[in-house]
Amino acid sequence: MDSAATEQPQSRNARRREQTRAKLIDAAKVLFARQGVERTRINEITESADVGFGSFYNHFESKEAIVDAVLSETAADHAMAIVSATGEVEDPAEVISVAHRHFVRLAIADPQLAALAVELVFSNQAIVDSLRPFAREDLKRAADAGRLDIPDLEVALHATGGALQGTIRGVLEGDLGVDADIAHAALVLRMLGLSPTEADEIARRPFPETSLGAGAGT
Amino acid sequence: MDSAATEQPQSRNARRREQTRAKLIDAAKVLFARQGVERTRINEITESADVGFGSFYNHFESKEAIVDAVLSETAADHAMAIVSATGEVEDPAEVISVAHRHFVRLAIADPQLAALAVELVFSNQAIVDSLRPFAREDLKRAADAGRLDIPDLEVALHATGGALQGTIRGVLEGDLGVDADIAHAALVLRMLGLSPTEADEIARRPFPETSLGAGAGT
Numbered sequence: 034m035d036s037a038a039t040e041q042p043q044s045r046n047a048r049r050r051e052q053t054r055a056k057l058i059d060a061a062k063v064l065f066a067r068q069g070v071e072r073t074r075i076n077e078i079t080e081s082a083d084v085g086f087g088s089f090y091n092h093f094e095s096k097e098a099i100v101d102a103v104l105s106e107t108a109a110d111h112a113m114a115i116v117s118a119t120g121e122v123e124d125p126a127e128v129i130s131v132a133h134r135h136f137v138r139l140a141i142a143d144p145q146l147a148a149l150a151v152e153l154v155f156s157n158q159a160i161v162d163s164l165r166p167f168a169r170e171d172l173k174r175a176a177d178a179g180r181l182d183i184p185d186l187e188v189a190l191h192a193t194g195g196a197l198q199g200t201i202r203g204v205l206e207g208d209l210g211v212d213a214d215i216a217h218a219a220l221v222l223r224m225l226g227l228s229p230t231e232a233d234e235i236a237r238r239p240f241p242e243t244s245l246g247a248g249a250g251t
Numbered sequence: 252m253d254s255a256a257t258e259q260p261q262s263r264n265a266r267r268r269e270q271t272r273a274k275l276i277d278a279a280k281v282l283f284a285r286q287g288v289e290r291t292r293i294n295e296i297t298e299s300a301d302v303g304f305g306s307f308y309n310h311f312e313s314k315e316a317i318v319d320a321v322l323s324e325t326a327a328d329h330a331m332a333i334v335s336a337t338g339e340v341e342d343p344a345e346v347i348s349v350a351h352r353h354f355v356r357l358a359i360a361d362p363q364l365a366a367l368a369v370e371l372v373f374s375n376q377a378i379v380d381s382l383r384p385f386a387r388e389d390l391k392r393a394a395d396a397g398r399l400d401i402p403d404l405e406v407a408l409h410a411t412g413g414a415l416q417g418t419i420r421g422v423l424e425g426d427l428g429v430d431a432d433i434a435h436a437a438l439v440l441r442m443l444g445l446s447p448t449e450a451d452e453i454a455r456r457p458f459p460e461t462s463l464g465a466g467a468g469t
Contacts, residue, residue: 182447187426188418188434195417196410196442203409216406224414224438226447229400 054092056082058106061099066145070100105163107146111135112167118241125175126227130218130235132171136197137214138240140204147201161194168194175225182226193221214240272310274300276324279317284363288318323381325364329353330385336459343393344445348436348453350389354415355432356458358422365419379412386412393443400444411439432458 060082064073075096079086093099115135119128140147169190175181183189200217203209210216215236222232278300282291293314297304311317333353337346358365387408393399401407418435421427428434433454440450 185434187421188431189438191417191421191426192414192435192438195420196414198417199409199413200406202413203405208405213406216403217410220407220410220442223444224442229444
């Protein structure tokens with residue numbers, strides 16, 4: 034039974050392999066953020082991770098492959114941070130507001146990561162696919178509860194996701210103010226059927242503690 | 252006076268130069284649409300335009316340069332087509348609806364061009380910059396007339412532009428139905444402060460004649 038076999042405790046080798054991969058990803062994250070993807074060479078990643086240059090290729094085919102891995106992990110980390118930060122939030126409209134504000138605030142706080150995300154995440158189908166179920170679930174829950182009015186879930190999913198990308202791009206271009214997260218969340222809630230007044234009220238609610246901290250706007 | 256000099260009638264040489272450039276762009280448009288940018292070689296463009304291979308480089312530095320020129324021209328053509336098609340439309344909210352529907356319908360009618368646009372236009376700052384003034388003008392006119400409620404024009408501009416890109420991506424992924432243009436336009440009008448009922452009514456109005464023709468949804 035193959036599936037049972039893969040569920041066995043990992044051998045020491047497999048654990049070590051896992052650890053090396055994680056060290057490479059952590060080192061790459063720091064270097065990409067500090068100096069950009071373009072200027073980061075593979076030998077810098079292996080040196081910073083303190084592993085041999087050759088062993089990089091036991092884990093990744095190319096620099097592109099580790100960029101994808103970094104972005105997938107980062108995206109998943111943020112999705113989970115939002116899920117955990119909104120565990121106590123009862124209003125499904127507010128959950129959506131917090132999720133959108135989280136990513137806009139991330140772009141304001143960490144423009145280099147955001148630039149990487151705009152450039153790469155949205156053109157990377159695997160990563161988009163990995164985040165979309167979270168967004169679909171949030172919209173569906175709010176629509177099923179009668180809290181939001183979403184006549185076409187798929188169009189709403191793509192349009193709200195695109196709106197987020199557009200706003201993040203605006204942050205990166207320096208076009209938007211410090212309250213862009215609130216303005217953006219209010220627009221998204223309007224899209225989902227709330228009146229401008231109610232959308233604005235929800236978008237301005239205190240931002241819950243997430244990995245980004247409470248910060249401005251709370 | 253330099254500026255007066257450049258306004259003189261063009262010499263025969265300058266006219267011929269202009270014509271050759273236009274022939275190259277037209278040929279490239281057809282080839283890019285038929286077989287994709289990747290698979291189009293420069294010599295195919297010059298052969299199809301019936302100009303010498305070497306003269307390509309009198310006009311463009313590289314294949315990327317002619318791709319940019321094709322997309323800039325295409326974007327400008329569509330912006331002008333929308334302006335002319337909506338000349339008779341009095342409701343500024345409907346103008347915005349038609350503009351968004353135009354681009355979503357374009358993606359449905361011409362997925363290859365749309366794929367090119369999603370891949371290249373939105374990552375090309377020059378082209379984004381060339382289209383944004385049209386969108387800003389439309390939003391500003393509707394807000395100034397009190398027709399729409401747009402508290403933060405810049406966030407709205409980026410978020411609605413991004414929503415359009417997201418919906419076009421959804422069309423390309425095959426996720427959306429044939430009425431995606433109407434569903435999308437309704438979401439955009441909600442974003443801009445209209446109630447779901449009114450947004451839906453405007454989004455469903457007959458689509459005016461543009462270069463895309465009236466087609467479905469009229």
